Amino acid sequence: MKPPYQITSEILMLIASISEKIGEINASLLYKRATELRKKNRIKTIQSSLEIEGNTLTEEQITALLENKRVLAPQKDILEVKNAIKVYDYLNQLNPYRIQDLEKAHSILMNGLIEVPGKLRTKNVGIVKGSKIEHIAPGGAMVKGLIKDLFDYLKKDDDLLLIKSCVFHYEFEFIHPFIDGNGRMGRLWQTLILMQQYPVFEFLPIESLIKQQQNVYYNKLSESDKKGNSTPFLEFMLRIILDALEEVLQSQNITLRTEDRIYLFKDKAGPIRFSRKDYLQHFKNISAPTASRDLRWAVEQGIINKFGEQRLTEYQFL
CATH class of the missing domain: 1.10.3290.10 (Fido-like domain)
Structure with missing residues (x-):
């Protein structure tokens, strides 16, 4: 009932x-x-x-x-x-x-x-x-x-x-x-x-x-x-x-740090390869140079792998 x-x-x-x-x-x-x-x-x-x-x-x-x-x-x-x-x-x-x-x-x-x-x-x-x-x-x-x-x-x-x-x-x-x-x-x-x-x-x-x-x-x-x-x-x-x-x-509308953005995007991307453009579409309030710095940091930390160069560059979470 x-x-x-x-x-x-x-x-x-x-x-x-x-x-x-x-x-x-x-x-x-x-x-x-x-x-x-x-x-x-x-x-x-x-x-x-x-x-x-x-x-x-x-x-x-x-x-x-x-x-x-x-x-x-x-x-x-x-x-x-x-x-x-x-x-x-x-x-x-x-x-x-x-x-x-x-x-x-x-x-x-x-x-x-x-x-x-x-x-x-x-x-x-x-x-x-x-x-x-x-x-x-x-x-x-x-x-x-x-x-x-x-x-x-x-x-x-x-x-x-x-x-x-x-x-x-x-x-x-x-x-x-x-x-x-x-x-x-x-x-x-x-x-x-x-x-x-x-x-x-x-x-x-x-x-x-x-x-x-x-x-x-x-x-x-x-x-x-x-x-x-x-x-x-x-x-x-x-x-x-x-x-x-x-x-x-x-x-709690906090300013996300590089680390925050990377781990947030990890939930979104999963094991699939993605580009800087994909990353930017997810974080519309950051600039292209900021996106590049984020991804470079993640590569240096061993969080993601990088494939290719310049416009053909793709990334993948480990």
């Missing part, structure tokens, strides 16, 4: 704006940023997603853990970060349309933190905020069937992937399929869904923007619960995605 939600004029406007921003990012090659920036954004994502759940580690401490340095912090918080690092490193090997992969990701994320990581719950649970019960999740006996229906919707429904990712996120939190770790899993899985069509989502600061609006995030989940459909949450998450794309365009 298709989850209930409405496509409002606000949603249509946000979808159009998001599509435009993704086009700008793809055109400027920001979706394949240098390794240093990839690492920086991954740290930001992990720190923000875990802080929402009460983790105390800073970006600096997470960086230290990535570099195998000793960190003074609660052991539970350190384990949460180490698990998150592992699961995000494993992200590209996960299929967002397979329940078994969802369970695998949860087993990595919650290893050592709960008794049965990676297992859908069979017990009844309620979510408590302060002194009151905020949400009574569907009964444990219903979880397996509800998750199967949700994955069927994700795989088979014709709605745009942007919409389905947000609806999945809300429905996942509503079902609360695991004993613990549902918040971080829901955010992780929406990222994984979006990555299938838009590689940039692997590096967007979505979690950090949710952290900045944490109260609104929970309020929209609650509002959707009360209305019996995910429309309020859908509008909120699309706005978060648009803000994340705008932040990338504004703050």
Whole structure:
């Protein structure tokens, strides 16, 4: 059964704006940023997603853990970060349309933190905020069937992937399929869904923007619960995605170095021979002499081979 939600004029406007921003990012090659920036954004994502759940580690401490340095912090918080690092490193090997992969990701994320990581719950649970019960999740006996229906919707429904990712996120939190770790899993899985069509989502600061609006995030989940459909949450998450794309365009529109351009083009060219003209067509904002210097540097570094001379010159990545 298709989850209930409405496509409002606000949603249509946000979808159009998001599509435009993704086009700008793809055109400027920001979706394949240098390794240093990839690492920086991954740290930001992990720190923000875990802080929402009460983790105390800073970006600096997470960086230290990535570099195998000793960190003074609660052991539970350190384990949460180490698990998150592992699961995000494993992200590209996960299929967002397979329940078994969802369970695998949860087993990595919650290893050592709960008794049965990676297992859908069979017990009844309620979510408590302060002194009151905020949400009574569907009964444990219903979880397996509800998750199967949700994955069927994700795989088979014709709605745009942007919409389905947000609806999945809300429905996942509503079902609360695991004993613990549902918040971080829901955010992780929406990222994984979006990555299938838009590689940039692997590096967007979505979690950090949710952290900045944490109260609104929970309020929209609650509002959707009360209305019996995910429309309020859908509008909120699309706005978060648009803000994340705008932040990338504004703050990370970096000037690419020779090394950055060469490795970006390697992804494009693959093993095929190419000319300086091909290289220039890919980087329209550089001059012919700059292109020549880039390619000469790559040859000197042993990154590419050079064939022929002058106008007949061709190159090939090793």
